[in-house]
Every structure is written in structure tokens, then in C-alpha cells.
Amino acid sequence: MGACTGKSSKHGLTHSREVRLRDLRDDYRYSPLNAQDSSFFGSSVASKEKLDIIQFAAPIFVAEEGETFHVHLMRLGALQGRVSCSFRTEQSSGKAGSRYVHTEGQVIFEDGCFEQLIEIPILESPTWSATLEFKVVLDEPMGCQLGKYLKVCRVKVIDQDTFPTSKYSEEIKADSIEDISEASLFIEYMKLMTKVPGNSWRLAVTLLFDQLKNAYVWFTLVSSVYMVNVVFGHGTSKTSQELLIPDDPAKTAQVIGLMYVSFPLLLHLWKVVKIKMDLNGRCKLFLQSSMMRKYMNYSDTSRSEVTQAEVVRFITQDSAKLARSISDVSSLWETLGKLVMLNYFAVSNNPDMTWAVITMPVAMIFWSLMREGGWVVAKPDGTDVFEKQLEDFVGIVSENYPLIACYFQRPAMNDRFAARAAKLQETEIPESSYDLTSEFFFQWLAPLFVGCYMAFYSPLVLSGELALGTFLATISVFKEVSSNFVDGYGGLKKVRKAFDPLVQISIFLNRSTDVAMLKMSVDNRVAETELCRRKLMKNPGDSRFPTDQIPIRLEKLSLMLPGTENFLFRDLQQSVQQGHLVELIGNAGSGKTKLIKLLAGEVAASSGKVLTPSHLRCLLVTHQVFLMDTTPLQNLFFGDPSSVVEQSERHRMLWILQKLSMDRTRQLAEEEISMLQSSGEIEEESLEGFCCVGPRRRAEMDPMEMWMPKDGTQRAADVYKRFKGWRSSLSFQERAKLHLARALIMNPEILILEKPLMNLDDKESETVMAVLREFVSNRGVALDLETLEYRRPRTCFYSAERRTMNTKTDVVWEFKEGGQLVTSAPDAHPDSPMANSQSDAKSPKRKGR
Numbered sequence: 001m002g003a004c005t006g007k008s009s010k011h012g013l014t015h016s017r018e019v020r021l022r023d024l025r026d027d028y029r030y031s032p033l034n035a036q037d038s039s040f041f042g043s044s045v046a047s048k049e050k051l052d053i054i055q056f057a058a059p060i061f062v063a064e065e066g067e068t069f070h071v072h073l074m075r076l077g078a079l080q081g082r083v084s085c086s087f088r089t090e091q092s093s094g095k096a097g098s099r100y101v102h103t104e105g106q107v108i109f110e111d112g113c114f115e116q117l118i119e120i121p122i123l124e125s126p127t128w129s130a131t132l133e134f135k136v137v138l139d140e141p142m143g144c145q146l147g148k149y150l151k152v153c154r155v156k157v158i159d160q161d162t163f164p165t166s167k168y169s170e171e172i173k174a175d176s177i178e179d180i181s182e183a184s185l186f187i188e189y190m191k192l193m194t195k196v197p198g199n200s201w202r203l204a205v206t207l208l209f210d211q212l213k214n215a216y217v218w219f220t221l222v223s224s225v226y227m228v229n230v231v232f233g234h235g236t237s238k239t240s241q242e243l244l245i246p247d248d249p250a251k252t253a254q255v256i257g258l259m260y261v262s263f264p265l266l267l268h269l270w271k272v273v274k275i276k277m278d279l280n281g282r283c284k285l286f287l288q289s290s291m292m293r294k295y296m297n298y299s300d301t302s303r304s305e306v307t308q309a310e311v312v313r314f315i316t317q318d319s320a321k322l323a324r325s326i327s328d329v330s331s332l333w334e335t336l337g338k339l340v341m342l343n344y345f346a347v348s349n350n351p352d353m354t355w356a357v358i359t360m361p362v363a364m365i366f367w368s369l370m371r372e373g374g375w376v377v378a379k380p381d382g383t384d385v386f387e388k389q390l391e392d393f394v395g396i397v398s399e400n401y402p403l404i405a406c407y408f409q410r411p412a413m414n415d416r417f418a419a420r421a422a423k424l425q426e427t428e429i430p431e432s433s434y435d436l437t438s439e440f441f442f443q444w445l446a447p448l449f450v451g452c453y454m455a456f457y458s459p460l461v462l463s464g465e466l467a468l469g470t471f472l473a474t475i476s477v478f479k480e481v482s483s484n485f486v487d488g489y490g491g492l493k494k495v496r497k498a499f500d501p502l503v504q505i506s507i508f509l510n511r512s513t514d515v516a517m518l519k520m521s522v523d524n525r526v527a528e529t530e531l532c533r534r535k536l537m538k539n540p541g542d543s544r545f546p547t548d549q550i551p552i553r554l555e556k557l558s559l560m561l562p563g564t565e566n567f568l569f570r571d572l573q574q575s576v577q578q579g580h581l582v583e584l585i586g587n588a589g590s591g592k593t594k595l596i597k598l599l600a601g602e603v604a605a606s607s608g609k610v611l612t613p614s615h616l617r618c619l620l621v622t623h624q625v626f627l628m629d630t631t632p633l634q635n636l637f638f639g640d641p642s643s644v645v646e647q648s649e650r651h652r653m654l655w656i657l658q659k660l661s662m663d664r665t666r667q668l669a670e671e672e673i674s675m676l677q678s679s680g681e682i683e684e685e686s687l688e689g690f691c692c693v694g695p696r697r698r699a700e701m702d703p704m705e706m707w708m709p710k711d712g713t714q715r716a717a718d719v720y721k722r723f724k725g726w727r728s729s730l731s732f733q734e735r736a737k738l739h740l741a742r743a744l745i746m747n748p749e750i751l752i753l754e755k756p757l758m759n760l761d762d763k764e765s766e767t768v769m770a771v772l773r774e775f776v777s778n779r780g781v782a783l784d785l786e787t788l789e790y791r792r793p794r795t796c797f798y799s800a801e802r803r804t805m806n807t808k809t810d811v812v813w814e815f816k817e818g819g820q821l822v823t824s825a826p827d828a829h830p831d832s833p834m835a836n837s838q839s840d841a842k843s844p845k846r847k848g849r
């Protein structure tokens with residue numbers, strides 16, 4: 001039995017602390033960790049359990065923008081009397097006021113009422129956004145209790161627009177995005193960026209205040225003319241009236257000097273403000289989070305069309321390149337402003353310069369066009385393709401390193417890498433020399449104009465027809481215009497560099513998702529479940545929870561293999577009651593995995609349906625073992641992170657590990673629990689030591705933060721460091737069991753396992769089967785027997801490589817030749833409901849072992 005000691009702090013507070021739990025009894029019923037803490041068992045729980053349950057009809061709903069959406073609720077139990085609870089929407093990625101209307105209120109179930117709706121208006125948005133979601137939460141139950149898991153549901157909102165605009169939706173949907181003019185696409189992208197909340201005023205302020213730099217250049221030109229013509233020319237009858245400080249050229253010079261200093265100060269201040277406004281960062285954040293959300297909702301087809309390396313590149317690099325383009329556009333705007341200002345200055349001070357003002361830009365534009373057209377020097381192929389090839393190759397090599405090493409292919413990979421890197425290098429040289437050859441003209445133009453101007457206009461200065469200040473300022477203008485044109489051209493090139501990432505990102509963000517399929521499946525399941533419930537409620541029998549009698553059905557289920565005309569199976573018709581352990585067998589390639597994926601909703605049927613009651617959470621556990629590069633506890637509670645804060649859940653998790661004989665994982669989990677507890681206490685003590693935070697501090701600490709330290713905090717770094725490399729300390733079979741334990745901790749109502757015994761020897765298979773049996777018979781592993789009746793039945797489907805004569809299975813679905821799926825009963829097992837009744841119409845009510 002687990003033990004727990006109380007700890008008395010110096011402030012007299014008693015903190016319960018979990019210590020290493022070495023001797024958990026192998027029994028369904030287990031004791032609380034702390035002898036004084038019986039809050040999760042006992043009479044209070046038992047009486048609470050008699051109450052009806054109110055919960056959502058599904059864990060996830062899918063809405064469409066612009067519709068008035070209805071979230072479905074269900075009441076389970078005796079349906080006697082009036083019960084109610086409150087509800088409210090809670091924003092997550094979708095925000096109230098932009099994606100939906102915040103709604104809250106009371107939902108009442110009158111006597112006999114077993115279903116209700118909550119209406120939530122979904123807002124129409126004219127611009128593109130990724131699939132955003134919000135939550136609906138039930139609270140304050142009156143005369144009832146809330147479903148443990150379904151007191152919260154998520155609502156995903158499908159956005160029908162295409163990225164970056166619906167203007168090109170036809171081209172985008174026809175997969176011909178390359179046909180759209182890149183410049184037009186870019187303009188639409190810029191428009192979208194201005195619609196990101198908070199971006200439009202930031203962009204307006206940036207465009208306006210970036211002109212400060214031009215105002216400074218204007219000031220330097222005007223002031224140098226003024227210094228030469230007025231300050232130094234003081235005393236002549238023409239200029240004496242124009243001094244800022246009348247008759248005092250020295251003081252006037254000091255004022256101008258002061259202005260010279262003040263302007264850069266102002267510019268510096270603006271730069272500080274601009275950094276703080278972080279327009280680039282905001283665009284990058286929008287793009288990256290949208291891309292991540294989109295990728296998370298990708299359909300199987302979309303996911304197979306992009307490589308891992310591409311996803312990383314798009315989300316980290318291309319999004320950053322594209323986001324930077326907003327700064328490039330504002331710089332271009334600034335350059336344009338400067339060009340207009342310089343030309344105006346030249347003409348206003350010296351009207352004879354109109355010819356130069358026109359000739360210079362025309363010559364440059366002409367040269368640019370010739371350069372772009374390849375008439376100056378042939379444009380080489382870009383390096384982008386080769387860069388991408390190299391990145392993809394590195395991705396493939398790192399992904400498949402163990403294979404490469406085991407097959408002694410490291411030298412071959414090095415050679416192939418070197419060949420690709422050399423190819424990239426070869427393409428970089430012509431590009432650099434192309435830039436040099438074609439851009440020299442911009443640098444040469446200023447000396448050409450200055451030389452001509454000096455040669456032809458100096459006599460005018462000598463004869464007094466042209467003021468010296470104006471002459472010198474005009475020379476500066478030539479230099480400025482020339483360098484400005486170089487800057488402008490460079491800016492244009494930078495903006496154009498964003499075109500390619502924009503096209504790639506547009507393709508990425510317009511790939512198909514599975515949200516529409518999810519909507520169809522959820523809507524079908526909810527409607528079908530309601531229909532079944534209405535029928536059942538007319539004649540509920542003596543069951544307290546008739547809803548649990550809705551079977552899981554395959555209705556005329558057919559699957560056509562992609563890209564072929566062949567059906568893998570056709571019109572499958574099967575039904576199994578909730579609360580059964582179902583084994584799926586058949587020859588290699590008969591369709592077991594496909595059926596498993598259909599059951600989990602991972603694959604869409606060609607026709608027919610899989611009908612699982614909507615309020616049952618389905619979880620697919622793949623045959624491929626995944627362990628996240630986080631801590632053991634974060635892996636174990638991955639499916640339901642918030643439950644880690646509950647002592648009973650942590651205890652249950654340790655029990656599950658014990659039952660699966662996962663000694664090493666249990667040791668690691670215990671160490672992590674112990675570490676998180678003590679580091680929480682140290683943090684509390686140090687806080688108390690440093691400031692006036694009193695002993696209340698621990699109670700105020702966010703429990704979630706206590707058990708799952710936030711990324712970037714010292715506690716997170718310490719825990720991560722302590723458990724670095726923990727995965728490699730697990731045996732192969734223990735890893736496979738951890739992959740399964742994670743699912744048992746989440747405790748879904750329908751557990752779907754893809755070949756779970758594939759990685760296990762006979763003994764371990766036996767252990768796992770015993771735990772799966774418990775999962776089904778006890779409606780969850782390591783859960784209290786007394787509350788069994790009030791938990792929803794657990795059903796488990798698993799595919800097996802071979803018929804195992806497994807005595808723990810309730811039902812066997814076997815694929816026969818020709819794609820037939822037949823049901824056969826396994827050998828009778830005392831735990832199996834099939835042993836007591838040949839009918840599977842009732843869910844098992846096992847009373848423990």
C-alpha cells in the first residue's frame with residue numbers, strides 16, 4: 001500500500017508529500033496515499049455518484065463561420081426532477097468578439113428531459129484564418145453532477161476562405177497557384193497582414209514616422225545651403241535679413257548645430273518605439289501559429305505531400321522571410337519618399353536641374369528593365385532549388401541515421417551530401433558575378449552626373465549666377481539620388497525575395513485538412529446517438545444508464561483503396577455492445593489496420609458509416625511507439641495533462657505502471673513526482689525568504705505549474721536536465737508498454753489499439769492482456785470498484801497479427817477471404833460476458849476479480 005507522510009512547515013502548514021510507492025497492492029480497490037485524505041473515496045463520493053450526470057454530447061464539435069451553432073448536451077441517469085448547471089464559453093485560439101460571441105447562462109433539464117442545446121453565434125470573418133477553436137465549460141451543477149471528462153468541450157470553427165485571400169480561391173482550389181501573379185498575391189498578403197488585429201495602426205505609424213529619416217536628409221541639405229549662402233555669406237545685403245538670430249551668424253550656427261544633434265536623437269527614439277511595436281514579429285507570430293494550427297489539422301493526404309524538412313523550413317525560415325517583407329515594404333516607401341524629396345529639393349533650389357531629375361531615374365529604370373530581361377547579362381538559375389534539395393537531404397539523413405549507420409552507408413551519404421553541396425556552391429558563383437556585372441551601373445551613374453555637373457556649372461558659380469551652397473548641395477543630391485536608387489533597387493529585390501516563400505506558404509496553408517471530415521463524423525455521431533437515445537428512453541428498462549446500451553456499429557462500411565477501383569472490403573455490417581474487448585484478426589493485408597483506422601475516424605469510408613456513440617472518447621494507439629522528448633510524467637499524462645494535479649490520478653498512474661510491470665518507468669515517475677514536490681517547496685521557501693510573501697504562497701501557486709513547470713522556467717530546465725536521456729534507459733518492451741500506459745491513464749471510453757502485442761513477448765503479452773481485460777471489465781484500470789456502475793463502459797478494439805486463442809477476449813472479428821468480416825466468440829473466459837450470455841446485447845457488470 002502506498003504511504004504518505006505529512007510535512008509540517010515552519011509556518012505550521014501541513015503539506016502532504018507523496019513518497020516512493022513501493023508496495024501497491026494488485027487490486028482494483030486501492031487506498032489513498034495519505035491515510036487522512038479520503039476525499040476521493042467514501043460516503044461523500046458514493047452519495048454524489050447517485051446523482052444524474054450532465055455533460056456534452058461529444059468532446060469536440062465543429063462549427064462553420066457565420067452560423068448560429070448549437071452545442072449538444074446530454075443528461076444521463078434516472079432523469080427524475082429538475083436539474084441544471086451553468087455554462088460559459090472560454091476563448092483559446094479563437095477569440096470572443098472576433099470568432100464567436102461570448103455566451104453564458106444556465107441550462108435546465110426538466111424532469112424526464114435528457115437532451116438540451118446551447119446556442120452560440122459564430123462570427124463571419126471576411127479574411128482568412130486558420131481553424132481556430134474555443135471551449136464551452138459547464139459549471140455549478142444543481143441537483144446533478146457533471147461528466148468527469150465531458151464537462152468541457154472544444155468547438156473548432158472552419159474558415160472557408162483561402163490564404164491569403166478568397167479572390168484567388170478558384171486558382172488555389174484548382175492547384176494552380178503558380179498562375180497567379182506573384183505581385184498581386186503579395187498585395188493580397190499585405191492586405192491580410194494589415195487585418196491582423198493591432199497591425200493596421202502599427203503599419204500606418206511606421207510608414208509615417210519612417211519619413212523622419214527623409215526629413216533629416218532634407219534638413220541636412222537645406223542647412224548646408226543655408227550655412228554657405230546665409231551664415232557664411234552674412235554681411236551681404238542679400239542675406240543679412242535671413243539669419244535665424246538676426247545679425248548674429250555665430251549664434252545662428254549654434255542653433256543649427258543643436259538641430260543637427262536633436263534630429264538623430266528623435267530618429268533614435270523612433271527606432272526604439274519601432275522595435276517595441278515589433279511589426280515583423282507580430283506578422284511572424286501570426287504566420288507561424290497559423291501554419292502550425294493548419295499542419296495539426298492536415299488530412300493524411302496533405303501530410304504525405306510535405307516532408308518533415310519542408311514543414312520545419314516553412315514554419316521556421318520561410319515564415320520569417322515572408323514576415324520581414326512588411327519591413328522591406330516600409331523601407332521601400334521610405335526610399336520612395338526620399339527620392340521625391342531629393343528631386344524636389346534639386347528642382348526648387350536650381351530649376352535648371354530639371355533635366356537631371358528626369359534623366360537620372362529614367363536611365364536607372366531603363367537599366368533595371370534591361371537587367372531583368374536578361375539583356376545586360378544572362379540571368380543564372382537561382383540557388384533556391386539546390387538549397388532546398390540540400391536541406392531535404394540533411395532531413396532524410398538525420399531521420400534515417402540508425403539505418404544508414406547499421407548498413408555502413410555513412411561514407412555513401414557523405415559523398416552524396418558533398419555532391420549536392422558542391423552543386424549549390426557552383427550556382428552561387430554565377431549569381432554573385434551576375435549581381436556584380438549588372439549592378440555596377442548604379443554606382444557609376446552618380447560620378448557621371450557629378451562630373452558633368454562640375455564641368456558645366458562651375459563657371460556659373462564663378463560668375464556669381466549660382467550660389468556656392470546650392471552648387472555643393474546639388475552635387476550631394478546626385479550622390480544621394482544614386483545611392484537612394486541603389487537602396488530602392490535593393491529593397492525591391494528584398495520584397496521580391498518574399499514572393500517565393502509566399503507561394504510556398506500559400507500552398508502549405510491551402511492544403512486540405514480533416515476538419516470537414518471531422519465535422520461530418522461528429523454531426524453524424526451526435527444525430528445517430530440522439531436517435532438511439534430517444535428510442536431507448538421510450539423503453540428504458542431497469543437500466544439506470546440506458547445510453548450505455550447503444551452499440552458500436554459498422555453500417556454498410558466499404559473502403560476502396562486509394563488510386564484504384566478495388567474495394568478492400570464492401571458493405572461490412574457488424575455491431576458490438578459497449579464494454580467488450582474485441583479482437584480483430586485476419587490474414588496479412590486483409591484490412592485489419594484500415595478497419596482500425598476507420599473505427600478511430602483516421603480514415604474516411606468510401607461509403608457506409610462507423611457509428612460510435614458521440615459522447616464516447618475514442619483513442620487510437622498506433623503500433624509505432626512514440627515517446628516524446630519531455631519528462632516521464634509529461635509523457636504519461638500526455639492525453640490528459642490537467643489530471644496530473646490530482647493526487648488520486650498520480651496514484652492511479654503508478655498503479656497502472658505497476659500492473660504493467662514497468663518498474664523502470666515507475667521509478668522515474670516517482671522520482672519526478674518527488675522532485676517536483678520538493679522544488680515547489682524550495683521555490684516557496686525562497687520566495688518567502690526574499691520578500692514579504694507569506695505561507696499562503698503555496699496555496700496560490702498554480703497547481704498545473706507545480707506539476708508541469710512552464711517552458712523557460714528554472715524548474716522546467718532543472719527537471720528536463722535531470723531526466724535527459726531517460727528514454728534510452730527503458731527496455732524496448734517497456735517503451736512499448738509506456739506507449740500503451742499513456743492511453744490507459746487517459747482512460748478513453750473506446751480504446752483502439754493497432755497491433756499492441758506486436759512488440760511484446762508471450763509473458764508481456766499476457767500482462768498487457770490482463771490489464772486490457774481490467775480496462776474493459778472495470779471500466780478503467782486501477783479505478784474504484786464502488787463507482788464502477790456510474791462510469792461509462794470501456795470498449796477496446798485491437799488488431800492481432802495472428803489468432804492467439806486469447807481467453808481474455810470477448811468478441812473476435814475475423815476477416816475472411818473476399819473481404820468478409822465475421823464475428824466469432826473466443827473460448828469462454830470467466831471474465832467474458834460471452835461466457836455468461838451468448839448475446840452481446842448487455843454491457844458486462846463484472847464485480848471484480
Ligand SMILES: Nc1ncnc2c1ncn2[C@@H]1O[C@H](COP(=O)(O)OP(=O)(O)OP(=O)(O)O)[C@@H](O)[C@H]1O
Pocket residue numbers: 561562563568586587588589590591592593594595801
Ligand atoms: N494507399 C494504399 N494504396 C493501395 N493499397 C493500399 C493502400 N493502403 C493499404 N493498401 C492495401 O490495403 C490492404 C490492407 O492493408 P492493411 O494495412 O489494413 O492490412 P493488414 O490487415 O493490417 O495487414 P498486416 O497484418 O500485414 O499489417 C493491403 O493489401 C495494402 O497493401
